[in-house]
Amino acid sequence: MKTLLIDAGNSHLKWAWLTRQGMIQDAATAAYDASTTQVLDAAWLDMLPPQRVLVASVVPRFTTELTRWLAERWGCPVECVQSQAQGFGVTSGYQQPATLGVDRWLAMIAARDYGEEVCIYDCGTALTIDVLIQGRHQGGLIFPGSRLLQRSLWQG
Structure with a gap:
């Protein structure tokens, strides 16, 4: 069984295939420089459908469009990972x-x-900074990344 792992960030889509043996293969990325459908068609249209899809997304609108695309093109269900109070030896400080953000949680x-x-x-x-002590999230900070900060300074 092959699983498609998807990380949908604010500006880039990243994905990789997880094999039955737990190995990652064929990792790739695409920028959101077009509509969601165009990005997905260009990246995945020629791929064989996965049996399972796991998504970590910080962009709800994209998640909705991605789920629709996967259902229409591949007919496969999507499992969206969410931040939890506890899991995998980590306790959230929130x-x-x-x-x-699920990206920070993972x-x-x-x-x-x-x-x-x-x-x-x-x-x-x-830019995010988080501190973890003995599996307990102590808190964190979030700042604009360099491009976002530069753009905001130029715009006044």
């Missing part, structure tokens, strides 16, 4: 865990394997 789960005290930096459209 009173409302669903408000923590990064903390991955970072948990690197030690008891971890600081996670993610530099994308936004």
Whole structure:
């Protein structure tokens, strides 16, 4: 069974195939420089359909369009990953865990394997910094990324 893993960020779509053996293969990325349908058609139209799709998205509108595209083109269901209060050895520091971006949640789960005290930096459209101590999210910060900050300064 092949699973398509999708990370839909604010400006880029990233994906990779997960094999039965748990190996990642054929990772790729595409910028959102066109309509969702155009981006997906260009990236995936010639691919064989996966048996399972897992999506981590910080863009709700894109998630809706992606789910529709997958149903129409491949007829496969989509499982959307959400931030949780607890899971995989990590406890969210948010009173409302669903408000923590799923990208940050998954990064903390991955970072948990690197030690008891971890600081996670993610530099994308936004710069995020999160601290994890003994599996407990201590909090974090979010700033505009370099392009977003530059654009906002130019616009006044």
